[in-house]
Amino acid sequence: MAGPMKMRATLSGGVTDVRVLMTHPMETGQRKDPDGKLVPLHFIQNVTLKVNGKTVVESQISQGISRNPVFTFRIKGGAKGDRIEVSWIDNHGETNQTETAVA
Amino acid sequence: MGANQGYSAVGGDRIPTSREMRINPIRRSLVAVLAAIALKPFAALAAAWNKDGFGAKTAADALKILGASNPVASRDVVIEAPQIAENGAVVPIEITSNVPGTTSIAVLIDKNPFPLVGKFDFMEGALPFVKLNAKLGETSEVRVVAEALGKHYVATQEIKVTIGGCGG
Numbered sequence: 001m002a003g004p005m006k007m008r009a010t011l012s013g014g015v016t017d018v019r020v021l022m023t024h025p026m027e028t029g030q031r032k033d034p035d036g037k038l039v040p041l042h043f044i045q046n047v048t049l050k051v052n053g054k055t056v057v058e059s060q061i062s063q064g065i066s067r068n069p070v071f072t073f074r075i076k077g078g079a080k081g082d083r084i085e086v087s088w089i090d091n092h093g094e095t096n097q098t099e100t101a102v103a
Numbered sequence: 104m105g106a107n108q109g110y111s112a113v114g115g116d117r118i119p120t121s122r123e124m125r126i127n128p129i130r131r132s133l134v135a136v137l138a139a140i141a142l143k144p145f146a147a148l149a150a151a152w153n154k155d156g157f158g159a160k161t162a163a164d165a166l167k168i169l170g171a172s173n174p175v176a177s178r179d180v181v182i183e184a185p186q187i188a189e190n191g192a193v194v195p196i197e198i199t200s201n202v203p204g205t206t207s208i209a210v211l212i213d214k215n216p217f218p219l220v221g222k223f224d225f226m227e228g229a230l231p232f233v234k235l236n237a238k239l240g241e242t243s244e245v246r247v248v249a250e251a252l253g254k255h256y257v258a259t260q261e262i263k264v265t266i267g268g269c270g271g
Contacts, residue, residue, distance in 0.1 A: 015230065028238070030216070045152045049229070056229035062157045064212060064220035064238050066193045072234035 005098040009084045016078035016102050018049060020086045021070045028063045043091055049073050050085040078102050156219050162211045162246055165219040169209055171248050174257035177202060180249045182260045191239040191264040198233050200249035200256070205231035207250045214243035239264045 003023025010017050022044065029041030041063060049057040057073050075084075080102050087097035159165035166172055183197040198208055206225055211218040215238070223233050231249065242263045249256045 051228055054226075054228065056226050057233075058151075058224040058226070059221060059233075060152050060157070060223075061221040061235075062217060062219060064215050064217060066236035066238055070234075070236055072197075072232075074230040074232040075228055076230055077228075 003096075005086070005096055007084065007086055007098050007100045009078075009082075009100050009102045011078055011080060011102050014077055016075040016082070016084075018073045018075065018084055018086070019070065020049075020073075020098070021068065022047075022088055022096070023068055024088075024090065026063055026065055026067045026069065041091065044069060044088045045091055047071065047086065047088045050087075051075055051078065052083050053085075153219075153222065156222070157217060159219060160217065162213045162218040165211055166209075166248065169219075169222070169248070171209070171250065171255040174248050174255035177249070177256035177258060180247050180256050180258035182245060182247050182258050184245060184260055184262055186261070187263045187265070188239060189265050191241070191266055193236045194239050194262060194264075195234065195236050196245060198247050200231040200251070202231075202249050202251040202256050204251040205249045208233060209248045209250075210235070210237070211246040211248070212237060212239055212243050213246060214241050215239065218246075 005020065005022050007018065007020040024044050025042055026044065027039050027042040029038065031039045033039050043063040044061055044065070047059040047061060048055055049059075056075060059071070061069070082102040083099060084102060085097060085099040087095060089095045153168065156165050156168040159168055163172075166174070179201040181199045181201065183199075184195065188194040196210065198210065200208055207223060208225070208231060209222045210220050212220055220237050221233075221235060225231050239262060242261070244259045244261050246257060246259045
């Protein structure tokens, strides 16, 4: 169920930009399918960003975030090769994670 | 839960009928299974999710639950977002807090059915910055509250929506 994630971390001017894309329907529970039935609430609740294994951003989000969420975070300093990890968990307990190295 | 307690109180001075004997264990195991499902993600990741804050139907209620009832207006909380969004389903919002010591940023869309869309906690190493895409059901104020050293600072911006992003 959990679709692919994409992430890019680039260091520039002493700041590392982390841009991450998650594949998720982010259903609001208010949308109707073509048969007129409500599509149940299904959305990511927590997104965690780690740098070299240490948590730096803890996010709590709602169904008000767009489908296939894209987030950009910024890390002070950082060095090329630092390991960046992002994981999420949704209201069904499904999870996914991805990692990359700072370029 | 209350019903179970009721049964045991009654069961104390009479023998339960076979029907009660059958129903009770089934109900009890059902409760146990549901509890296990509900608790599993928290056990796995120790993640917290502010159910009350996200369930609040007004921005004022959500802020009260977050302990940020009367934030001070600040120009150091910077919102970069379009003034007019053609598509309310994907509205890019970029937030920077220049308030020294910012540890968290909350984003609320006043007119959405559930205004709180995100709360971001920043630890040592992260800059108080986030860019996200939010859904706007209709034209609304976007309210960003930054927390620094126990105080709350707010900035707002109106975004006009021509096509809503909820329901449909």
